[in-house]
Amino acid sequence: MLLHKVLLIEDDEVVRKQLAKYIQKERFDVIQAADGHTGIELFRSEKPDIVLTDMKIPGIDGMEVITTIKRLSPDTDVILFTGYGETDTAVMALREGVLDYLKKPIDLEALSMTLGRARERVVARDEHFVQPIILLVEDEELPRKRLARVLAKENWMVIEAENGEDAVRTFGLAKIDIVITDITMPVMNGLVALHKMREMNRDFEAIVFTGYGDEESAIQALRDGAINFIKKPVDIDQLLMSVEKALEKLRLDRALKYRNRELELARQIIAQVTAEQEIIINLHNSVLKQATDFAQRLLDAIPTSIMVIKRDFNIVYVNKSLSSILGGRCDKLDEHMIESMKKMGVNELTLPQLTGTMDRLYEAPGNIEIMKTGDYSSLTLTLITIVGDVRDSYVLIAVRGERSV
Known part of the structure; x- marks a missing residue:
């Protein structure tokens, strides 16, 4: 049976051995490193599928390890261990492409779920079969x-x-x-x-x-x-x-847990860039390129499906997660788009319901609207403001479907 390979970087020997034993039980091969330098050397030589690293490790810290690994292999999924008071740093790591973070002491059920999400992504990329x-x-x-x-x-x-x-x-x-x-x-x-x-x-x-x-x-x-x-x-x-x-x-149960976690991470990312309940992206000429690059990286890094829509219902942006599912054109919020979203299991949604909810957001900026669109699917909507030559507002929609495609 094919076992995916995990690189575990943790300087506490007792914790590292306990985690390694549990990860092996979850049907992974495990290679271990006690510091950042050794971890990167092992990453180069062993080419693991998944990396788990503590934030604070000897040599170079976890963020430097993440940056190096993502430069060497952008598709490799990284899971970060954080200590007390490091949540903001962890969410910053999510925006840089980290799959998930776990607070120490590590909850083993949470670790199991996160490893399951990572394995799902590896299997999807490599088209491997995981034997039950x-x-x-x-x-x-x-x-x-x-x-x-x-x-x-x-x-x-x-x-x-x-x-x-x-x-x-x-x-x-x-x-x-x-x-x-x-x-x-x-x-x-x-x-x-x-x-x-x-x-x-x-x-x-x-x-x-x-x-x-x-x-x-x-x-x-x-x-x-x-x-x-x-x-x-x-x-x-x-x-x-x-x-x-x-x-x-x-x-299906595992997929639902994974999608729920992705939605929670998406909300954390959005919350971190929210100022006084309103998301503002400054696009004045002096920072135009930096701001647009940041906005695109932010939306593409969010591990759920995202779209940004103007008040006239033209779609100005669809992130990688959503575009890969919908395919085809994604330029207008219309009946065709509503029908396309059924591919994700978003079935109980009509165009008047969605446009009406968007109108309410423009009436009350800073609010977050959640629309239930099935037993397990939903849309989360909030208003973002873009400041350039003029100030304009758009609706950001996070889509959670009942199934992945």
Whole structure:
């Protein structure tokens, strides 16, 4: 199985080793450096897919490491560790192309999510296939071996466990996507095992096997978050369909978490360049080039889809994230644009709703409007003011769709 490579730069040896162990569990190869100089040397020689670096490290600091890495390989995703009081610096790093930042002490669930976002981007660039890992828990050896062979034929990696206690131990050592478990087993039953797994990490889906008389336990498993239960003897077609459904739900849930985080980062970037609730970009001739370059870098760096629209509904700017999804023309806010946004899962949106919301912003500059456009999709709108020969205002719209394209 292909493992993406992570470079971890952290001067605290205890923290570094603990993080390295966790990152390996998340199915990455890890190379370690204790200072910035060593980190850059390893980056040149090892060419990692993802870099994690502390802000304060010996030699050269984290920002210098980021600048060097982005110069050598602009597409490499960098995740920054920050200490207390370093949030402003972290948001500045986001504007320079850093994927995300995590506050110390590191929350492992947040680290897992951020690594997942980074892996998603690497896979999209390289068109690699990430093999799902299934933990199969069954105390009867012959049925377990038979089911493991069937699942492996679907290009899924299968790890076997013969009871609940063994399964929990294995779950703690490996990144598991799907747990398939019998309910009635010796040592520890399936429901108890699933409960202990969810205390460790909730980022997985579960399917349970039930025998005669296990119906109440199966219903309890569904209440506890299992996606399905299958009666024994196991119908192979039903099992394969259940695993496919579980993998799709897991992919969508992870994508939603990633997009929510991207939207939060976008809001932080916008907030940092906001003066008294109003975003002002100065385009006087003396600073024209610097300001326009900054504005474009800012909007392209925001890890969500962004557009800027004039009051006459002409579109003056679409950032890279949005243009890559919509394709084609993006010059006018009209019914064609509304239809194009359905590619992102923005379905519950009409042109009058959007233009009406924009009009309200011009009535109350400095406000932020959030439009719900689906179960999980939304638009966030705010007014920006551009000062040049004349002062003019535009609407900046951040788009969160229900799916990535």
